[in-house]
Amino acid sequence: MIEFTEWTLSCFYPYVPYREEAAETNISQKCILPPIPAKVPGSVQKALLNAGLIEDPYYGMNSLKAEWIENKWWIYAAEFTLDKVTAADLVFEGIDYKAKIFLNDELCGESENMFVPLTIRAEKYIKVGKNTIKVVLEGAPDEMAQIGISELTHTQKSRFCYKWDFCTRLVHLGLNGRVFLRERKRAEAKDVMFHGNGDGRFTLSYALVSEGEEEAAVKVTLKDADDGKVVFESSRSYAVNGEKRVTLEGVARGVSPWWPNGYGEQKLYGLTLEVGDDAFTVEKTVGFKDVVAEKNPGGENSPFGYLFSVNGRRVYIKGMNVVPLDMLYSEVSRERRAEFFRLLKEANVNLVRVWGGGLIECEEFYDLADKSGIMVWQEFIQSGAGITSKPSEIPEYLENMRRTAECAVFRANHVSLTAFSGGNELSEDNVAVDFTNRNIAVLKSVTDEYCPWVLMYPTSPSGGNINLDICRKGENFDVHGPWQYYGDYHYRLFNESDSLLHSEFGCDGLNNITVFNKYLSPKNRIVTNMEKNHVWRHHGEWWDTYERDRAIFVPPETLEEQIAVSQFMQAEGLRYAIEANRRRAYNNSGSIIWQANEPYPNVSGTNVIDYFIKPKFAYYKVKQAFAKVNPNLEYDTFVQSTGERFRAKMYLTADGDCAEYKCLCEVYADSRLSESFTCSVNAGDGLSEFVREIEFIVPDCKAITVRMKAERGGDKYENDVLFPVRNGGKAALEPIIKYIKNYN
DSSP, X not given: OEEOOEEEEEEEOTTGGGOSBOTTTOOBOOOSSOOEEEESSXXXXXXXXXXXXXXXXXXXXXXXXXXXXXXXXXXXXXXEEESSOOSEEEEEXXXXXXXXXXXXXXXXXXXXXXXXXXXXEOTTTOOXXXXXXXXXXXXXXXXXXXXXXXXXXXXXXXXXXGOBXXXXXXXXXXXXXXXEEEEOXXXXXXXXXXXXOTTSEEEEEEEEEEEEEEEEEEEEEEEETTTOOEEEEEEEEEEEEEEEEEEEEEEOTTOOOOOOTTTSOOOOEEEEEEETTTTEEEEEEXXXXXXXXXXXXXXTTOSSOOEEEETTEEOOEEEEEEOOSOSSGGGOOHHHHHHHHHHHHHTTOOEEEEOTTSOOOOHHHHHHHHHHTOEEEEEOSOBOOSSBOOOOOOHHHHHHHHHHHHHHGGGGGSTTEEEEESOBSOEETTEEOOTTSHHHHHHHHHHXXXXXXXXXXXXXXXXXXXXXXXXXXXXXXXXXXXXXXXTHHHHHHHHHOOOSEEEEEEOOEEOOHHHHHHHSOGGGSSSOOTTTXXXXXXXXXXXXXXXXXXXXXXXXXXXXXXXXXXXXXXXXXXXXXXXXXXXXXXXSOEEEEEOSOOSSOOSEESOSBOTTSOBOHHHHHHHHHTSSEEEEEEOSOSSEETTSEEEEEEEEEEOSSOEEEEEEEXXXXXXXXXXEEXXXXXXXXXXXXXXXXXXXXXXXXXXXXXXXXXEETTEEEEEEEEEEEESSSOBOSHHHHHHHHHHO
């Protein structure tokens, strides 16, 4: 195999690459810029940045200066030398976006879908000696941003890069997957699909393909990924002439099931498929898992089940929504992805929802999910928009979407893939679409055919209300929202919620100071807001917390203070929402917060992990709220006032077997201990048990801190809540800043 990683990149005006000489002068058409080096996989934007031809599009408002790139045409070119010509395939794992491919100046292939690999039978075009590959990218298609008309969507290109609330406009162009030339064997296997049940039973299907009539010997081996022990082996020969579909059902000996994070071990196995005497080989890492989605108690009128049962055990969803890790998504390193999954796992996350405006995530992403015990809810590449949210039914679009789905379903080889969804927030007349929708029916037919064991939802949210509405009880099935903190109403909303699944909600907060220092000029690293500062607005215009925070606290004097208060309030909003939902398990089957990460370095946003893959303060509070054992509080009012009555109820939420826990609660007025109690409570199975009411008159202080502990057999679990206190004015900043410093 020859992999092509070093290319040159040239820029042209539209259509010029298809006209070698000017009609009027017969002069050869030149590129706009000198050819520059380009890495593949990679993006046009990064190649230009590395060549010094554009300024960093993430700094300040520089992305506005880079918008010309999407309007130009680009040629990737590479050379290679062969000493012989054999049957060979030229494979492009990802082309973003519309392209024509030339081998030795002959048109040999076309692509118009960034999620569908392109394979070209190359022997007709290649020769002994020097060969050339050219990929003409015909600019970026005009597509819908967040504010748009979804039914006019016509491409299978990520929409977020056209401008979303968590990023600027920076439309990726490039070769977003590997490119290689490989020799084609006499007989090969393709479209390999493995599904293993928790008890060791499995089904393996694949297509055998040959150039002519062949007797193809196939050896299938399953080995323990840790110790190499063979748990299944089979050899058989098949007569093949063209293509033959094969299905093998078997039982692997002594295998262990794969469990989500926090529920057991992530046991994986190596699958090897060897075909023919010249040993065409397919290797995959697989696992064994059963999953069903049942109706929630109290949710029998829901059209869908949202209560996940894995290997016969109820699993409460502790989730985060994931957007692409970078706007230049072809540039993400394995190290960056690995660090992201480390943070997810340590935050007790057991599911990520891969949001439909972004990507069909790559194999590396799924490998890390498999190893981390993180279930994946993969959405197809569709999203509602700000004007209409009806999914497109343009015939050419539906066919292209089907092709994407027919590639995406093979992610089901990964044991972590647990659910598909037709897309994000797809609705018509403010009602979520269902499987009767023409667009969604296409996707459902594909998942039913290829991987019926993977859960499938028409969209998220689904079934009833689109957004959580406590005035419409009995209709909050899978819901979204809110995405901001609304004072005392925040607590009423989550205390009274009857959602069955809360698959998207969030709270905004300023980013870490390192993001400001890297991507904003010194004059913009000040106390300000989106209204006054256009650079701040460019980096997160929707998520201005300035007035929210000033309504509670005295005005900050430094940027560090402004960041601290904003992040504190984001953490409070997310933590309380998660804990309130967990107190309703399993009437509520999970919380999937919006959002884990950001693809662009914002000033402010709803992410809990910043662009550098560093946690914001909210990350630590979400981690605590998702903990296996979590003592927590229910209350109606967050900001307290001296002389008024403080009221709260303490609960203990615990996963695992039911057991007795010793609970301790201490109440501090500033640093003075004013209340304390201990008691014993039995808790487990993901449920919450009431511990005790807490009630007292708020003394003269700046903050009340309630510290809670639960102990069992030497294991200690802690949680705390800091309540700001007003004393005739606004709450002080000092307790908040000290609290965050101590926490970190």
